[in-house]
Amino acid sequence: MAIAPPSEKIWWKEPIERVELLWVAIALTWAIFMFLMMPYWHVYGKQNLSNEAYRTTPEAFGKKVEAMVAQHTVRKETAREYPVVAPPAGSDVYLLGRLWEWYPILELEKGKTYRLHVSSMDWQHGFSVQPENINFQVVPGYETVITVTPDKAGEFSIVCNEYCGIGHHNMVGKIYVK
Ligand code: CUA
16 A cells, blocks of 8 residues: 555665565566567468568659559449559559558459558558458558568458548458459
8 A cells, every 4th residue: 555655764675575576587587488479470470471661751652553553453443433453463563541441452363473562641550451361550651562472362351450540440442363
């Protein structure tokens, strides 16, 4: 109880209790164990992606997205006329996140490798591909680049995994692999 001042004025010079020392040792051991699990998961659990990050601006990144959309759009989808973009295999692919959408829809080829650049136009978002184990933060001012080789055909959802406001739950994008 800390309502009354300690009776012993120099209480911090008391010898440490054995039990307290034990708890400190347990907590420290656990902290070191969890710390070592980070590289372990990265290598063996495929939890963390090997990605690259570069400085950019929303303006510069938006221009790259628009250039790709202008060049490689194959059709439009949904009532909002989202472009479906099929960039050439092996190329650099750009995807932007903003309140509250992923843009554009991508159509990739199975077995081909792409460099996928992702950035945000406004706030922090989370890029998560379902049902695959791909998940990273998307921050304005930085473009994150991952090298991907889709090995399954189908339709994949991009879910925003970082709370970004009132429309967060509707921030769902799409990637086709064929
Ligand atoms: Cu974007 Cu949550």
